[in-house]
Amino acid sequence: MATQTESRKHRVEEFVVQSEPFYVPITDEVEIFEAAYRQKVPVLLKGPTGTGKTRFVEYMAWKLGQPLTVAKPEAKRAADAPNGSIPLVTVACHEDMTASDLVGRYLLDAQGTRWIDGPLTKAVKVGGICYLDEVVEARKDTTVIIHPLTDHRRILTIDKLGEVVEAADAFLLVVSYNPGYQNALKDLKHSTRQRFVALEFDFPDQEREARIIAHESGVDDESAAMLAKLGEKIRNLREHGLEEAASTRVLIYAGRLIEEGVAPRRACQVSVTWGITDDPQIQRSLDEVVSSIFP
Amino acid sequence: MTQDPERPAKPTRVGESDLEHLPPAVLEKFRRARGALKNRLAEETLDQWAAQGVAIARKTVRSWEAAAEYFDASPEVQRQLPSGQFLRWARTGASLCDDSPSLAVAYFRASPGAVLRLRPRYIDDWATIGRSLYRGTWKSSALSCRLFESAPQMLESISFEEFGQFGTFLEVLSRRSYDAAGECLAQSLELLPKLGGDTSSFIALARAQTETSWREVKALFDSASASLPNLTPQHRGPLLSLARRLVNTRGANPGNALSDGAAALNAIPADQRGQLLQLADSLAAAAPAAAPEFLRSAPSVLERVTFPQLQEWQAEGAALGRDNPDAATAFFRMESARSEEILDALSSGIELSRVSDILRMYCRALAAREIDIQASQQLVDKHIGWVEGDAPTTEGTTIYLPAVVNRYTSKDQNFLWFKVISTHQTGHIEFGSFDFDYERPSTMFSDIRPLLKAGRNRDPQQPLTEQRDTPRQLNPEPGEGGIETAFLTDMSRFFNRFSDNQLALDVFTVSEDTRLDARIMHEYRGIVKPYLLTQRNSIEQRPAIESLPARQALLEFMVRISLGQKDDLRAPREHADAARKVRRLVRMLRNSPLATVEDTAEVTIRIYALLEQIVNEDIPEDEFETIEHEDSQAEPQEGGLEDFDPESIAEQLAAGMQTDSENQNEQADGPEDDAGLQYQAPQEVDYRGEFKPELGQLLSQLKFDQMEGDGSGESMQPISAEQLQELMKSSAEMELEPSENGNENQQSDEMLQNLMKELARREPGNQNFSQGPISHVDEEGGPLQPTGRNSYVYDEWDFRANEYKPKWCLVHEKEMADGEPxxxxxxxxxxxxxxxxxxxxxELVVPEMYRKVKRLEDGEEHDLDALIEAVTDLRTGHTPDEKLFWRRNKTERSxxxxxxxxxxxxxxxxxDEAKRGPDDWAAPDDPVEYMVWLRSRRAEGLRRSYxxxxxxxxxxxxxxxxxxxxxxxxxxxxxxxxxxxxxxxxxxxxxxxxxxxxxxxxxxxxxxxxxxxxxxxxxxxxxxxxxxxxxxxxxxxxxxxxxxxxxxxxxxxxxxxxxxxxxxxxxxxxxxxxxxxxxxxxxxxxxxxxxxxxxxxxxxxxxxxxxxxxxxxxxxxxxxx
CATH class of the missing domain: 3.40.50.410 (von Willebrand factor, type A domain)
Incomplete structure (x- = not known):
């Protein structure tokens, strides 16, 4: 993995994905997404944490020839995207996020006030992919905005301006959510869910996962294979005391630590075992699995 | 008894006429006795003797019986006593007769035996002891008589002094209960002679016990009879004195101390017994009640720790006992966490119960199945074919491990052992030992299996060629017609191909274990080190190849290769070539981590074919040679297999079967068959444990078929008892436990029953195992109506009918009564x-709950965002929103x-069941104890201790x-x-x-x-x-x-x-x-x-x-x- 030595600043419209994001398709999700994009059908990505949902969207943005823009709701300085290209706007949803964080609001300035578009509005206007990550976390009033955007109307109502924006053709709403949380309070309403086509994400098989780990962390193939095996073994314990299985992401972290010279068993302990459970008994069991796999 | 005043004998001659009114037997006995005594006694003495007899006879109506005994005993007694003593003896008897003729009868009757062993001067004392028990009642007289009668026997082995003590004890006890005294007396006859020098201390113990709690005496005798005779004198004394200490201790039972102590002593090595007693004794000084608990726990503790460690443990507990004796009791009863902690810290052994949760998860992670972990003994207790309570094994769904591992000196090593053995057993499940499919091709060989003919003709009438077999769920083999023999599993079908199934099973076991080891070490690189170490240790425990007869030597050779031994592998010179072939095959399994169980089967066939030709005869040690190193690099993967021609091997196996079925003794084409020794299965490799492929496949197939449902579309036929019986008969796996009475038929019947039960348990959907047709046992009656204000009716779901039973249940809602706060x-x-x-x-939840509610018309503070918006609205000419406040509000959480x-x-x-002995629940029979028990139970009801x-x-x-x-x-x-x-x-x-x-x-x-x-x-x-x-x-x-x-x-x-x-x-x-x-x-x-x-x-x-x-x-x- 190439490491950047210093941070670089981009204006939103100048930032494009430089190279193809690494993504290993599991089934036909790429084709489905392309079809959905062409047919303007919103997409819902379901799956446990660390299964590559965000990476998939990045990849699709690249694949569809889009430059990429990441905008946090707080940093809404995006100017219009450059001619022809359409940004991918990623919004990480959190529980205090309201509709106006998505749509936009007036700001005060020295002379008076200035309206600024929210990330969703921007994407609607310029026609890009707006990716709402962990959408269940957002406050319920956001659904009011999402609904008219995700059916045949494809409109965004901006109360404050008294405007209705029709979405550009290239606009697509993508949301993700993790149904694994054992939390009855946070679930998508059916009226919302049924406005999307859903792509299920799960962990890749051992061989693919090994490739991903090797690529992302830079470890040798053998270690990557062992990490992938560890991932699979730990996932066998879902429903047996583990609430969340080891994600590909933590395996990659372990790989990176190994690449840095940390002893493999220790690397797995700190990045995998301790990451996924606090129960000492289960930790011990996982440690035993780790020590069986790694010499 | 007071000495009778010396009465001068009547000078008058006593004649037979004095006895004539008595039953004739008396007179006859008198004559016979006088005849015997006439020449031995002076006339005067003889007269006195006779007069005494007549006096006795005349005392009461029934005293003639005493007189008869008197005459009977006299000649014998007289032989032992000088005249003076003899007459004194007679007078003593007469005076006993004054008390009770029965006493006199018993006295006289016992006398010939007793005087042999008594000094003459003790005779009176003896009588006194006996008489002391007599209190004029029938029961007392019976007891007293019995003591008299017991005297000759008892005095054979105990001193008169001890007899006296015993008499005193009996007297004390008899004041409480004649029955108890009588039972103790009966037991003493057996017990006391075995106690040697400890008799008097035992009697003292018994007497002390009588004085504190006489009800326990009987139990004391029981446990003493059961335990003391088995001890050596050097341990008996200390144990008795320990018990003596406990007599006055609350909560301690000397009887239990004896039996527990003896059991403990017998359970440990002889050289530790003395020390153990010393430890118990020193503990008793501080906390007497804890001492028996200590003894009881000692043997099991010694299984976990060494004796010096036990001493440390004892010292900890004793220290505890000085301040708080009750705590010490709990400590040694193994009911205190501290005790466990100390032992755990001291011992290097690991109990399965402590690590089973870890191992369960570990195995589940590895195999991706619902694996359970249990102690091997549990499987043995099911009596379905497994017999070793200490060997790791699996039946395909559960992994069975020894209850304790204490092989090494450190906990870590012992845990590693647990890990290695459970990984190996998991391997059977993970890498498909039980998924064997007869038809599935192997990965490395040209398959011989399709060429093999069904064998082990169970019906001699049936020609082999016409027999055909069909495993369950598989189509019959095409081509041949004839009878179908359905096999329960593919594994059974496979083993059916061999005439010697024990040999086939052994070869298969070694091959499969080899494959698994290779696979495990390939898949789990981290475990390779402990695994190799375990293999090396296993090699050290193998028997010497040279000590075995040829066929077994080759199998041992195979085991060693499978364990990775490279050097110094010996084989009979004559069979060196076969050995090399065996080695090549085993190495193929070792070097091909992706081999399947079908490869194992193919290897098994080839090695079996080799070994079958080797006569199992003793070979002198110098006929062995070391099989030289082969360059493992040069070892071809598939090469060298031209040695194994599938056709000829198939023919060979068929021929073996033929000879087998035709005539046990007739020779096959091999030039030298049947000259060998009886073939013995090789010694088990301990970390690999027991492997029962047929049973495992049978049991796990059912389990997992069940899980997967009927998706396959192939209907599974129920298993019949006949099929199981067939399996048990033909399989080499079904081991019967060694039984003394040799009742193997019964045993195998039981096993069959157990196996049926086990199968039924695994196949809940299979009704063929239930006793009869499903009968509907629901109560009769229809829907119910609410009966009052607080009753409600609800439907109930009947999943068989797939519908609700309307208004089926009546719920009565009541308010719970009030108790204490x-x-x-x-x-x-x-x-x-x-x-x-x-x-x-x-409270961390609370902030979420009291979440800021924004945009309120009134609230705690201004909402900055809203305020800015309002100002902007004003500036842009909009009407600002009035909701400018926020407040923490509770309404969020609902x-x-x-x-x-x-x-x-x-x-x-x-x-914790263990904390409560079963006897706590059982009401005692004795009414007095029952009341005590009842009171304590009632008290418990108020303040429960558990x-x-x-x-x-x-x-x-x-x-x-x-x-x-x-x-x-x-x-x-x-x-x-x-x-x-x-x-x-x-x-x-x-x-x-x-x-x-x-x-x-x-x-x-x-x-x-x-x-x-x-x-x-x-x-x-x-x-x-x-x-x-x-x-x-x-x-x-x-x-x-x-x-x-x-x-x-x-x-x-x-x-x-x-x-x-x-x-x-x-x-x-x-x-x-x-x-x-x-x-x-x-x-x-x-x-x-x-x-x-x-x-x-x-x-x-x-x-x-x-x-x-x-x-x-x-x-x-x-x-x-």
Whole structure:
């Protein structure tokens, strides 16, 4: 993995994905997404944490020839995207996020006030992919905005301006959510869910996962294979005391630590075992699995 | 007795006439005695003797019997005594006769024997001892007589002094109970002679016991008879003196101390016994009651630790005992955590129970299946073919491991051993030992299996060629016609191909283990090191190859290669070539990590073919040679296999079978068959344990077929008893336990029954195992009507009929009665630190709950965002929004929850059974003891010394209530139980909507185990309550200790299923009403039915009930935030 030595600043419209994001398709999700994009059908990505949902969207943005823009709701300085290209706007949803964080609001300035578009509005206007990550976390009033955007109307109502924006053709709403949380309070309403086509994400098989780990962390193939095996073994314990299985992401972290010279068993302990459970008994069991796999 | 005043004998001659009025036997005896004595006694003495006899005879109506005995005994007695003593003896008897003729009878009758062993001067004392027992009653006289009669025998081995002590003891005891005295006397005859020098201390012990608690004396004798004779004198004395110390100790039982002590001593090596007694003795000085507990625990403790470590443990306990003797008792009874801790720290051994949870998860992770871990003995106890209680093994679904591992000197090493053996057993499951498919091609060989003919002709009438076999679920082999023999498993079909199934099984076992080891070391690189070490250690324990006859030597050679031995491999020179071939085949398995069980089978066939040709004869040691190193690089993968021509091997096996079935003794084409010794299976490789492929496949197939459902479309035929019997007869795996009476038929019948049961257990859907057709045992009757204001009717789901039974259950809602508030208070103070912690956790929830509500017209503070907006609106000319404030508001959280508590009778179960001896429950027979027992039970009712499941449930509720009050959620607590469908009791401890009041703790106190568990209606009723709530989120927490069950809540054959399905349906209904159910159970068996019952609902099985108070609030928090 190439490491950047210093941070670089981009204006939103100048930032494009430089190279193809690494993504290993599991089934036909790429084709489905392309079809959905062409047919303007919103997409819902379901799956446990660390299964590559965000990476998939990045990849699709690249694949569809889009430059990429990441905008946090707080940093809404995006100017219009450059001619022809359409940004991918990623919004990480959190529980205090309201509709106006998505749509936009007036700001005060020295002379008076200035309206600024929210990330969703921007994407609607310029026609890009707006990716709402962990959408269940957002406050319920956001659904009011999402609904008219995700059916045949494809409109965004901006109360404050008294405007209705029709979405550009290239606009697509993508949301993700993790149904694994054992939390009855946070679930998508059916009226919302049924406005999307859903792509299920799960962990890749051992061989693919090994490739991903090797690529992302830079470890040798053998270690990557062992990490992938560890991932699979730990996932066998879902429903047996583990609430969340080891994600590909933590395996990659372990790989990176190994690449840095940390002893493999220790690397797995700190990045995998301790990451996924606090129960000492289960930790011990996982440690035993780790020590069986790694010499 | 006072000495009779010396009476001068009557000078007058006593004649026979004086005796004439008596029964003629008396006279006859008199004549005979006088005849014998005439020449031995002076005339005067003789007269005195005769006169004494007549005097005795005349004393009372019945005293002639005494006289007769007197005459009878006299010649013998006289021989032993000088005249003076002789007459004195007679007078003593006469005076006994004054008391009771029966005493005199017994005295005279016992005299010939007794005087032989008594100094003459003791005769009077002897009589005195006997007489002292006599108190004029019939019982006392009987006892006294028996003591007289016992004297000759007893005096043979004990001194008169000891006899005296014994008499005194008996006298003391007889004041309490003649029966007890009589029994003790009877036992003493056996016991005392065996005690040697310790007799008097035992009698002293018995006497002391009598004085403190005479009821225990009989038990003391019982345990003494059982234990003391088996001890050497050097240990008996100290043990007796230990017991003596315990007599006056509260809570100690000397009798138990004797038997426990003796048992303990016999269970440990002789050279440690003396020391152990010293330890017990020194402990008794500090805490007497703890000493017997120490002795009792010692042998099991010594299995875990060495003797010096035991001493340390004892010292810890003794130190404890100086301050608090009761604590020491618990310490040595192994009931204190401290004791366990110390032992654990001292010992290097590891008990399975301590690591089974870790290993279970480990194995599940590896194999991706629901593997359970149990002690091997559990499998042996099922009596379905496994016999080794210490060997690791598996039947395809559960891994069985030894209960304790103490092979190495460090805990880490012992744990590694556990890990290695469980990894190997998991390998059987993970890498498909039991997935063997006869038809599936191997990966490395050209298959011989299709060429093999069915064999082991079970019916000699049937020509081999016409026999054909079909394993279950497989199509018959094409081509040949004839009888179909259905095999239960592919594995059975495979082994059927060999004439010597033991040899085939052994070869297969070694080959398969080789394959697994290779696979495991390939897949799990981290375990390679301990694995190789284990293999090396195993090699050291192998028997020398040279010591074995040829065929076994080659098999041993094979085992060693499979364990990785490279150098110094010896084989008979004559068979060096075969050895090289064996080596090549085994190495193929070792070097091909991706080999399958079918490859194992092919290797087995080839090696079997080689070994079959080798005569199992003794070979002199110098006929062995070392098989030289082969360059392993040059070893070809598939090369060299041209040695094995499939056709000819198939022919060879068939020929072997032919000869086998035709004539045991006739020679096959091999030039030198049958000259060898009986073939013996090789010594087991300990880390690989037992491997039973046929049984394993049989048992695991069923289990997993069941799991996968009927998707395959192939209908599975039920297994018949005949098929099983066939399997048992033909399989080399079915080992019978060595039995003394050689009753193997009965044993194998039992095993068959057990196996059928086991199979039925695994195949719940298969009704063919049940005793008869499914009978409907539901109560008769139809729908019910509510009977009062607080009763409600609910439907019940019948999963067989796939419909509801309308108005089937009647729920009676009652308010729980009031109890004491102390339980609530005590729980809170007992768990003070946890209460604080839970409160803190819940307080973390509170900020979320008191979330800022923005955009209010009035509130705590201005909302900056809203303010800015308002200003901008003003500037842009819009009307600003007036809602400029925010406030922390409680309305965000809107949760209503109902806790439904299982109050079934089973919750009365004590949490730690071990802490409660079974005898605590059994009422004693003795009325006096019964009263004592009853009193203590009643006292216990008030203040129970042990904890029941329900108590822990209650504690959990207390902690939760406490926490919920901080949170402000609306909650209700209900309990349910009942008996039968028309009587489901539903207790309200706190209704939803009811405010927490002082009554709630009081009601919690009254939660107690009642009857059965009909969950469905209780859930429905709770759902109805929750549905009436307006809260946004509604939850139902079901806390239970086991599966639902009630009278009529089941049907025969589908028993538990019915209740499980109804409960599930009730939960589904709840969900439809917008209630989220959650089930928390402490039933460790819970996973199996909960999987069905709670499918796609959340549930948790608590591994340890004691976690409940802690876990319940945690779960609640997680589920609702």
């Amino acid at each position: 102390s339980f609530y208070q005590e729980t809170l103070s007992n768990y003070a630190s946890m209460v604080r912690r839970i409160r803190k956790q819940f 949760v209503a929850v109902a806790f439904l508590l299982d109050m079934s009778a089973s919750t009365a179960e004590a949490i 904890k029941r499941i329900i108590d822990v449930e209650k504690e959990g509720i207390v902690l939760l209530v406490n926490a919920l009050e901080t949170l402000g959620d609306d909650y209700g607590i209900y309990g349910f139980s009942g008996y039968g469908r028309e009587n489901v009791e539903f207790y309200v401890i706190k209704d939803i909507g009811e405010r927490f009041s002082a009554m709630v703790p009081r009601r919690i106190d009254r939660i107690a185990p009642l009857h059965a568990t009909r969950m469905g209606p209780a859930i429905r009723h709770t759902t109805a309550k929750l549905a009436a709530q307006e809260a946004r989120s509604r939850f139902m927490f079901l806390i239970s200790d086991g599966r639902p069950q009630d009278r009529g809540y089941s049907r025969e054959g589908v028993e538990k299923e019915y209740a499980v399905h109804d409960t599930r349906m009730a939960l589904v209904e709840a969900r439809k009403e917008g209630v989220t159910p959650f089930c928390l159970t402490v039933d460790r068996e819970g996973h199996d039915y909960l999987k069905t019952m709670m499918q796609d609902f959340s549930y948790e099985v608590l591994p340890d009930i004691n976690l409940l108070p802690q876990r319940l609030p945690q779960l609640y928090r997680r589920l609702t935030t």
